[in-house]
Amino acid sequence: MIPKEIEMDYVRVIDKAELPQNKMIIVVVDGKEVLLANVDDSYYAIINKCTHAGGSLAQGVLEGSIVTCPRHGARFDVKTGKAVGEAKIGFIKMKVKDEESCMVKVEGTDIMVGIP
Template identity: 35%
Template sequence: MGEFVRAASTTEIAPGHSLLVVLKGKQIALFNVGGEFFALDNLCTHEEGPLAEGEIEGHEVTCPWHGAKFDIRTGEVLCDPAYEAVARHNVRVIGTDIEVEI
């Protein structure tokens, strides 16, 4: 099991947006969906496109490079060209701090 590390403040990510953070040398995409926060590895499993720069629609993020879609809550692939899920990280909010388990 990993440890929780402070990643950002809740005020840094507006609903429907994302933020790229680097925690322990790992790129993590943080997402705010309706006030709930989620964290995935930033790199798409197809060709390592930056998911933090992807379009967010509901609980889906679309890779800006080739259009693979992932479920923000689970990391599961929703459409080609990716075939592998993206790693998901546990998130907790304490006060206004977002912490991610790494």
């Protein structure tokens, strides 16, 4: 079987210098908005559209590898896309689906993102 990484097209999105440690940025890959995060100089990418109601995750808060959606507080791990916290509206809590994660690779100072 061919490793998944080889089947994927990567797109150069930014230079490493454009994304300081523990910050996020929105990049567009293949027409999709992707949240790219630098967590302690490792890079991770997930789709930027919150699985709850489409909030822009990159407008939220990044603590370690956990991003909190600015709309209703759902939390996702940018390393995996896994949902780790529910959305909350008033007193109502709602489970949310995991976010789609994207492959990231670094070549020299170029950060590349791949979408399967």
